[in-house]
Amino acid sequence: MYSTIVEAVMAHGEKMPDKVAVGCQNTRVTYGQLCRQMKLMAGKLAREYGVSRGDFVMIQGVSRPDYIVAWLAVQYLGAVSVPADKQAKEENIVDVYHYAKPKLLLIDTPVPDLNCVCLESLYKSVATAEQDGAVFQELPYVAPEASAVAEILFTTGTTGKPKGTMLTIGNIYAILHNNQKGVGLQEDDCVLIPLPLNHSLGMREMRMAIYFGACVVLQNGVTFAKEIDNNITEFHCTAMVIVPASMELIYRQMRRHFPRIMGQLRYIEVGAGSLGYDMKKKLAAELPDTRVVNTWGSTETGGVIFLNVSERPDKLTALGKPVDGAELKIVDQEGRDITASARDIDSAGRMILRGDMQMAGYYNMPQATADTLVDGWLYTNDIVFLDEDGYVYMLGRADDIINVGGEKVSPIEVENIAQEFEEIRECACIGVKDATLGQVPVLYVVPEYEEFHSDLLIRFLAERMEKYKLPQKFFKLPELPRNRMQKLDRKALYQIWQDEQG
Numbered sequence: 001m002y003s004t005i006v007e008a009v010m011a012h013g014e015k016m017p018d019k020v021a022v023g024c025q026n027t028r029v030t031y032g033q034l035c036r037q038m039k040l041m042a043g044k045l046a047r048e049y050g051v052s053r054g055d056f057v058m059i060q061g062v063s064r065p066d067y068i069v070a071w072l073a074v075q076y077l078g079a080v081s082v083p084a085d086k087q088a089k090e091e092n093i094v095d096v097y098h099y100a101k102p103k104l105l106l107i108d109t110p111v112p113d114l115n116c117v118c119l120e121s122l123y124k125s126v127a128t129a130e131q132d133g134a135v136f137q138e139l140p141y142v143a144p145e146a147s148a149v150a151e152i153l154f155t156t157g158t159t160g161k162p163k164g165t166m167l168t169i170g171n172i173y174a175i176l177h178n179n180q181k182g183v184g185l186q187e188d189d190c191v192l193i194p195l196p197l198n199h200s201l202g203m204r205e206m207r208m209a210i211y212f213g214a215c216v217v218l219q220n221g222v223t224f225a226k227e228i229d230n231n232i233t234e235f236h237c238t239a240m241v242i243v244p245a246s247m248e249l250i251y252r253q254m255r256r257h258f259p260r261i262m263g264q265l266r267y268i269e270v271g272a273g274s275l276g277y278d279m280k281k282k283l284a285a286e287l288p289d290t291r292v293v294n295t296w297g298s299t300e301t302g303g304v305i306f307l308n309v310s311e312r313p314d315k316l317t318a319l320g321k322p323v324d325g326a327e328l329k330i331v332d333q334e335g336r337d338i339t340a341s342a343r344d345i346d347s348a349g350r351m352i353l354r355g356d357m358q359m360a361g362y363y364n365m366p367q368a369t370a371d372t373l374v375d376g377w378l379y380t381n382d383i384v385f386l387d388e389d390g391y392v393y394m395l396g397r398a399d400d401i402i403n404v405g406g407e408k409v410s411p412i413e414v415e416n417i418a419q420e421f422e423e424i425r426e427c428a429c430i431g432v433k434d435a436t437l438g439q440v441p442v443l444y445v446v447p448e449y450e451e452f453h454s455d456l457l458i459r460f461l462a463e464r465m466e467k468y469k470l471p472q473k474f475f476k477l478p479e480l481p482r483n484r485m486q487k488l489d490r491k492a493l494y495q496i497w498q499d500e501q502g
Helices: 005-015 031-049 065-076 090-100 119-131 169-183 200-211 225-235 244-262 277-286 366-372 411-418 454-462 490-500
Strands: 020-024 027-030 056-060 080-084 104-107 116-118 149-154 164-168 190-193 215-218 239-242 267-270 291-298 302-308 327-331 349-354 377-386 392-397 402-404 407-409 424-434 438-447 473-476
Touching (some): 005 031, 005 200, 056 090, 090 104, 090 164, 104 119, 116 119, 149 169, 149 200, 164 169, 169 200, 169 267, 169 291, 169 302, 190 200, 190 225, 200 215, 200 291, 277 291, 327 377, 407 411, 411 438, 411 454
Parallel strands (some): 056 080, 056 104, 080 149, 104 116, 239 267, 438 473
Antiparallel strands (some): 020 027, 291 302, 402 407, 424 438
């Protein structure tokens, strides 16, 4: 196979030049066009802006072909791409810029005092030249070494101190192959990506599809289910990647049309969080002919653990199994190997991973790198156990485990049970301080109906969990706080709790 995505694009451009590589609204870019546009933009970046091997180039992650071509052009030059959130505030863009110190920033709206180039204008000039059959002097492509840093992805959202994850050529190669094995992408697939392209999940799906010669359809987020329906129909999409909260949203919006619309897809990957138990059951029942895969992954590793919801209805509370090529162990607080094969939180441990997919480190953060990469293993903050079949079960982040008078409680376990109560749309459990027990669980609930019976919920939970796990208080919210990628923001819930206590 090809050692880099650039090599793959050049091969696709020669072997199947008329196949659509990228679709977006009324725009279609074939592999032949994508290859020529990549080379044209690489030439412009090198000759007009001085970009060369090893330089950092920051690119606004717009959901348009502009971004993909710019990303490929940077890779073509052997430079390092630094994707930026398209919705980031100006001060966050400035923070990342000063941290990464890129050669230039490709962005639609220039930021004062930064070396900016208008991405939209740059792409239009390249696309026009390509369409007009411009003759240009092609820069030679020299594939970088597998150890060369190719990309820096940020683990933070639009706020907080930036933390750049360095991915090498070898890392990206391993990540896209892991993902392909996990979801089963084929060359004739057409993948709908309604996700930010600066984020790990959107990036790895895009890289995988382009590498294997599939078609990518870009959509600017998930706000209305109608847009998903239109894109699936117009582009004949066979696959989609989405986050759990967005899946819940379109399920409610589509209602009885959900099986008809989403059932056209061969596979759906759900990442950047775990689907709720109830939603997993609904998807397995309503999409019997669609492969629904819930993925555990991180910016530091890409997708590593995959659960085929459709095939394993008996494992719906699991994260899944590690893909071949990713090694997983469970360790205690001192870093010693433990078995962690019981469904008892006291026997669970911290998940650590090893494989070619793991990051090279955090850019200019030696201590954070040393804390995360230890003796060749990448340490996560996730508390897990394995069942007898090798499936991984998540009990929560180490900081989120609730200690009730010495008894440990998994917030995820409480949430999975509570979400089976028919009056709950979604919920989140956190541990709060208690003078007697140290901590107690409380549950924030988004009701499914206007009328909500907390007494019935208490009875429902009491029949299904030990007394010490029972939430001591219930609070209704119109929606749960979420970050840019629609992940549950537990820190925001803690802040809500503190504000309510005065």
